[in-house]
Amino acid sequence: MSPTLPSGLLGDLDPTSDRAVFRQIADQLREAIDRGRFSEGEKLPSEAELVEHYGVSRMTVRNSFSILQGEGLVHAEHGKGVFVRPRPPVRRLASDRFARRHREQGKSAFIVEADAAGSHPQVDSLEVKEEKASQDISTRLGSVRRVLARRRRYLLDGRPVEFATSYLPLDIARGTQIAEPNPGPGGIYARLEELGHHLDHFEEEIRARMPSPDEVKTLRLASGVPVIHLIRTAFDTEGRAVEVCDTVMAADAYVLSYQLPAT
Amino acid sequence: MSPTLPSGLLGDLDPTSDRAVFRQIADQLREAIDRGRFSEGEKLPSEAELVEHYGVSRMTVRNSFSILQGEGLVHAEHGKGVFVRPRPPVRRLASDRFARRHREQGKSAFIVEADAAGSHPQVDSLEVKEEKASQDISTRLGSVRRVLARRRRYLLDGRPVEFATSYLPLDIARGTQIAEPNPGPGGIYARLEELGHHLDHFEEEIRARMPSPDEVKTLRLASGVPVIHLIRTAFDTEGRAVEVCDTVMAADAYVLSYQLPAT
DNA sequence: CACGCATACTCGTATAGACGAGTGGGCAAG
């Protein structure tokens, strides 16, 4: 016996409307969520309840849910129900995050920042190896054939939020501490400067798109969550590109912040 | 009589696999697209053809398509078919796009840049009015109650790519050319400087998320296309926030590019 | 030749039913 839905929570359908029934249902649920009638993490009415309430078939209700899932508003849990997706706390990335003064302490920027915010940071999937440069990486680094690739995944409170790969030309990185799993205090940028590659500036390219199935797995992304794809190139004072860092971030976990001069 | 699918184009299902049938079909189509067996803009096999090829029901095939749509890989056209979504040319936004030297000509940055790229730019939905500031805008502008809002939509070759609203404190903008539909050569930043508000720097905040239904309409977004949400605040040399610009961009039309000093 | 309609193909919407699998609570046996 499914309990009846509280009346007034959701409206009725308009049979004269051009709008498809499953869209009307999605509209009503979306509005109810926006108005706070369902709060974050709260369970929505079950499929069976909505079937009864609206007098439609189950597939129609599921269709409505799939719209809301695509919008990133709700997520379904097998055996439990459909829930309003809570907005996770976002991490702000400031444009000065690679300033030298942040490189002085022993720990990485990610760890320091997360500790300060009271969350529990982790880094895993550490892989460091030499490999063939892709066409794109080769172009960005100035026609190198092989590169040192450093891959790692960042987690906050157990949740993966970011997957990054740094590429460095072999003639710079091979045999140095940069090729070690732990690059030492201040990270690879500190090592690059010690090796005489004084950093001059960075270029960052930002795109947003839906994740590939691989990225969904690695970042454990809910449906309806895009990724931010950031490609940073580091240039030394000679004008040479000394590192390219390719980062894929869960878009619901980040706000990027840049400060630009108005010159 | 539906023509048989060319054999070898798509594989068979693995009935022993745990992976749901509609996911297997989506996987095969995705792989075929990635490998270039279907090129951009090309029509995929019709639902009926896939039903016959795989021996499944139509809803299963549609389910597969809806996965690929969610990933932004394909789009369906009623009465025509399902097509590999072409990647539109992207517009690169450089971080120096608001430099003074770009304000010298009479035309706006958007128009100049698009003309140079050989595409046909348009600006529409022009609306300029005074209104109550939202909580967020008020905070960013330093506790103002009412603001001047300038709304406009940008199109490239007839395709909407961006929707932007500028908010300015009334005590600065009221009665000036900034409150006119056409703010004159160099745009509102040029007017602000003439009014004695010399620009010092900008702050930009970047988020990515799935669009609201409104945004889907305004930007005519295909399913599976996220938006980039950029909020820029302009500060004058007194440290006062003189403008907040809230921009929603079709993510498949943009690459943002920033240059950062390594100080 | 030009126009208009019939038709076949496309995807869109909706129904009804079946079985599977994850979750959690209650009940019965130990």
Added chain:
DNA sequence: CTTGCCCACTCGTCTATACGAGTATGCGTG
């Protein structure tokens, strides 16, 4: 009381069918 099972409820997957609506093509009529 604890353990373990069963059952009810949840969403996940899949089939089969029906009709509607947009598109394109070709054929027949004027």
